[in-house]
Amino acid sequence: MNIRPRRLRSKAVMREMVAETRLHPSRLVQPHFVHAADDEQAIESMPGIARQSIARLVDAVGDDLALGLRNVLLFGVTDEKSADARAATDPDGLVPRAVRALRAAHGDDLLIITDVCLCGATESGHCGVLHEGKVLNDESLPLLAAMAVSHAEAGADIVAPSDMLDGRVEAIREGLDDAGLPDTAILSYSTKFASAFYGPFRDAADSSPQSGDRKSYQMDPRNGREALHESLIDEAEGADMLMVKPALAYLDVIADIAQEAMIPVAAYNVSGEFSMVKAAAQKGWVNEALMVSEILHSMARAGADQIITYHAREALAGGWLE
Numbered sequence: 001m002n003i004r005p006r007r008l009r010s011k012a013v014m015r016e017m018v019a020e021t022r023l024h025p026s027r028l029v030q031p032h033f034v035h036a037a038d039d040e041q042a043i044e045s046m047p048g049i050a051r052q053s054i055a056r057l058v059d060a061v062g063d064d065l066a067l068g069l070r071n072v073l074l075f076g077v078t079d080e081k082s083a084d085a086r087a088a089t090d091p092d093g094l095v096p097r098a099v100r101a102l103r104a105a106h107g108d109d110l111l112i113i114t115d116v117c118l119c120g121a122t123e124s125g126h127c128g129v130l131h132e133g134k135v136l137n138d139e140s141l142p143l144l145a146a147m148a149v150s151h152a153e154a155g156a157d158i159v160a161p162s163d164m165l166d167g168r169v170e171a172i173r174e175g176l177d178d179a180g181l182p183d184t185a186i187l188s189y190s191t192k193f194a195s196a197f198y199g200p201f202r203d204a205a206d207s208s209p210q211s212g213d214r215k216s217y218q219m220d221p222r223n224g225r226e227a228l229h230e231s232l233i234d235e236a237e238g239a240d241m242l243m244v245k246p247a248l249a250y251l252d253v254i255a256d257i258a259q260e261a262m263i264p265v266a267a268y269n270v271s272g273e274f275s276m277v278k279a280a281a282q283k284g285w286v287n288e289a290l291m292v293s294e295i296l297h298s299m300a301r302a303g304a305d306q307i308i309t310y311h312a313r314e315a316l317a318g319g320w321l322e
């Protein structure tokens with residue numbers, strides 16, 4: 001016996017031929033934070049990422065299109081907070097305006113996904129309506145559906161509910177269909193954990209809970225079977241795509257769901273995962289390009305069909321994934 005796996009690693013062309021996983025730019029999604037001000041505000045805990053005006057967003061997305069980065073996920077950042085998250089359901093709100101501007105500038109070259117969640121617009125910072133310390137489930141569903149409809153009417157291709165309330169995929173599907181929008185797809189944040197990895201995002205989106213935490217609706221990181229249950233429920237409710245979030249600490253969950261589900265499974269490489277790499281790279285402790293390539297390929301290897309990542313633009317511009 002002379003079994004030598006090293007033969008297939010002998011030179012670059014050989015390694016390229018046998019590589020099992022490849023990341024095409026069409027699988028990547030770049031998240032964006034849009035705000036009403038007409039300037040750009042750097043987000044300290046997310047180096048290289050900023051809150052942008054609609055005009056700057058349109059330009060930045062145009063630059064990304066030239067790199068082959070065609071998919072965006074939009075988050076609206078507003079300081080208009082209310083009990084019923086009015087700013088989030090306004091058909092002329094920030095995100096609908098941003099969607100219209102992007103569509104007008106870039107047409108169908110661009111795939112627009114919008115995050116659907118109330119946390120950026122509730123006084124409480126919770127993902128649903130808060131009453132006597134509790135996040136109300138069924139009372140929040142019409143607001144989520146209205147928010148999704150406002151994005152879809154503006155031209156979003158995909159709406160992505162991230163609240164983790166029960167029944168929201170069905171409520172949003174009904175809302176879209178009733179509004180005459182049967183072709184808008186739903187990417188459900190179907191398995192979303194209550195995670196410390198969202199820290200930098202909450203700075204970026206000004207969406208931290210003002211009291212308590214999100215453990216009564218987001219999942220317990222210790223649970224794998226429930227993780228599968230959550231995604232399969234959303235598939236049954238009519239989601240077109242599923243998601244696991246965060247990604248890096250949950251590759252086993254991505255693999256399980258990708259085995260069981262019949263629809264695409266996206267991975268969200270979240271803010272804390274991004275910022276850890278950035279911080280270590282800024283200190284000169286790791287090679288950022290190699291580390292990002294390794295991390296993103298690990299998600300694809302686990303079974304993720306799409307990867308939402310703040311690294312997308314830099315990774316493509318720098319040729320890190322080749």
Ligand code: PBG
Pocket residue numbers: 115117119127162163197198199200201202207214269270271272
């Ligand atoms: C809103 C939402 C969050 C993220 C995406 N949508 C934050 C949260 O649930 O607290 C996190 C994204 C990231 O960390 O990059 N509910």
